[in-house]
Amino acid sequence: MSISPLSRKNIQALTPYQSARRLGGKGDIWLNANEYPTSPDFNLTNRTFNRYPEPQPQAVIEGYANYAGVQPENVLVSRGGDESIELIIRAFCETEDSVLYCPPTYGMYAVSAETCGIALKTVPLTADFQLNLPEIERNLAGVKVVFICSPNNPTGTLVNREDLLALLEMTREKAIVVVDEAYIEFCPQATMVTELKNYPHLAIIRTLSKAFALAGLRCGFTLANKGLIDVLQKVIAPYPLPVPVADIAAQALQKDGLQAMQQRVQEILQNRTALQTELSKLACVEKIFASDGNYLLVKFKDGPKIFKALWDQGIILRNQHSALMLENCIRITIGTAEENQRVIEAIALIP
Ligand SMILES: *Cc1c(COP(=O)(O)O)cnc(C)c1O
Numbered sequence: 001m002s003i004s005p006l007s008r009k010n011i012q013a014l015t016p017y018q019s020a021r022r023l024g025g026k027g028d029i030w031l032n033a034n035e036y037p038t039s040p041d042f043n044l045t046n047r048t049f050n051r052y053p054e055p056q057p058q059a060v061i062e063g064y065a066n067y068a069g070v071q072p073e074n075v076l077v078s079r080g081g082d083e084s085i086e087l088i089i090r091a092f093c094e095t096e097d098s099v100l101y102c103p104p105t106y107g108m109y110a111v112s113a114e115t116c117g118i119a120l121k122t123v124p125l126t127a128d129f130q131l132n133l134p135e136i137e138r139n140l141a142g143v144k145v146v147f148i149c150s151p152n153n154p155t156g157t158l159v160n161r162e163d164l165l166a167l168l169e170m171t172r173e174k175a176i177v178v179v180d181e182a183y184i185e186f187c188p189q190a191t192m193v194t195e196l197k198n199y200p201h202l203a204i205i206r207t208l209s210k211a212f213a214l215a216g217l218r219c220g221f222t223l224a225n226k227g228l229i230d231v232l233q234k235v236i237a238p239y240p241l242p243v244p245v246a247d248i249a250a251q252a253l254q255k256d257g258l259q260a261m262q263q264r265v266q267e268i269l270q271n272r273t274a275l276q277t278e279l280s281k282l283a284c285v286e287k288i289f290a291s292d293g294n295y296l297l298v299k300f301k302d303g304p305k306i307f308k309a310l311w312d313q314g315i316i317l318r319n320q321h322s323a324l325m326l327e328n329c330i331r332i333t334i335g336t337a338e339e340n341q342r343v344i345e346a347i348a349l350i351p
Contacts, residue, residue, distance in 0.1 A: 010117045017111045027316040029342055031333040034153065034183075034295050036213035036264060038336065040257075046247045053239050057246035063253030064221055068193055068206070073226045076233065077249070079240050081182055081207035081220030084232075086112040088145055088203060088222070091235045092176050093118045097144035102131060104155060104323045106180060109147040124324060129157040129289075137170055146171060149180040151187060154320055154331040156291025158190050168199045176228070178203045183293035185211030185265050190292070193223060200225045210294060211268075212252050212261050219249045268294045272334045278344045286328065295333045303328030309350045315343060 004012055016022065019033075056077055065072045078084050089099060089112050098119040101109040105125075113120050121143060123135045129152060136146070146167065150159035164179065171177050179192045181204050192204055204223040209215035219241065222232060241249075251257055272291065279285050279298060284306065287299040297320065300306045307319040307330055318331040332343065 008117065010114060014111075014114055017107055027311075027314040029315040029335065029339050031335050031339065031343065032316045032318040032331075033215070034210055034293070034331075034333045035215045036210070036268075036294070037333075037339060038213070039216075040213050040252070040260060042248045042251055044244055044247050045251070046243055049243055053241055053243045053246060055238055055240070056233075057241055057250065059250035060219075060241070060246050060253065063250055064206075067253055067258060068221075068223055070193060070196065070223055074196065074223055074229060076222040076224075076229050076236070077241060078220050078222065078236060080209060080218045081180070081205045082108050082112075083236075083240065084203075084205045084220055084222045085109060085147070085178070085180075086116070087232050087235055088176060088178055089113055089116050089118055091231050093144045096142070098142050099145045099147065100136065100139060100143045100175075101147040102136075104129075104152075104320070104326050105147070105149045106153045106182075125152075125155070125157075127325075129155045130160055131163045131167065133163055133166055133170075136167065140171065140174065143175050145176045145178060147178045147180060149182070150190065150192075151183045151292040153180075153182065153293065154295070154318065154323070154326070154329075155297050156289055156293050156295060158187060158292045161190070161192075164192060165195070168195070168202060171201060172199075173201070176201050176203055178205060180205045182207045183210055185261065186269065186294055187292040196223065196225060200227055203228055208249060208252060211265050212257075213264060214248070214252060217245055217248055219245055268334050271337055271340055272296065274337070275332070275334060275340045275344070278340075279347075282344070282347055284347065284350065295331050297326070297329055297331050299326075299329045301328065303330055306330060306347060306350060310343070310346050313346055315346055317343075 060077050061072045061075050065075045085108050098121050099113040100121040102123050102125050121139050123132050126132050184191050207220040284301050289297040303321045320326040320329040
């Protein structure tokens, strides 16, 4: 007997998110998930595991509030930024509501909405990867949550601040605007945190998975006004953060941890510039898009061929060929200088 027919209809129709890990590959150079290429070193300071953890560990909340320049009441910690996406949908969307997002962008907005049985509306980005505000406005009826990723994954583009402000004005008292700032450490001046005081319907997603080099930890944050955080507190699991996760997150958010993160960012930015320079010399490269993240979106003359050739050599990049507007494009995470060099050499040798 097949079990699948017993599952909810929208789940039967679902294909699991094609995460970098799930896509597999046998490689020694992993530049497909926007992770930091090396791991920081931590020791557990708390070795008591018989008790349930704090629901919202104080050291983590205070550490992140201090880092982000907000009050502890403006911070919710969750199992990665991905959990924040789902919490917002679950807390705000009725079955008849919909979620709006702007492809090409991060895949989890669609996956989380579909898992919850919430309808999707898409308004593609413009040719220069900016918001199509008139089209968003025309589509707002019934929309409860709008997801905007800035810097956008996979394009690397920062969304114009004036456009985000215009979106926040047009959604006032109608919908939640989620600005996904997973990569904001690579362009900190662009954060929307300073706008929280003006917009009760603004939620900002953050993570320790990228610049903090802790993707394996599964720790992310929502920043918002207290009213919005209080709503999310109602739907989050009672103990979302295991004790060791809270322990390491708190350490990463102390002064030394923040300094190390900022050093990593400087190094990634330098390596990104170097990779960009080298790629621009290659004949098979058609376009390198400007990026404010720890990755570059590159359009090749024949993207799938390049992707496959590197895959076969154990250099795993992220193929974007089938994403909307991204024909022949590959997203390359900035690795160590050596890894980036290997990428350049491997591409240069493709006939
Ligand atoms: C990586 C990423 C996240 C969150 O990642 P977690 O590992 O779940 O914290 C959220 N949004 C975007 C756009 C990302 O790239």
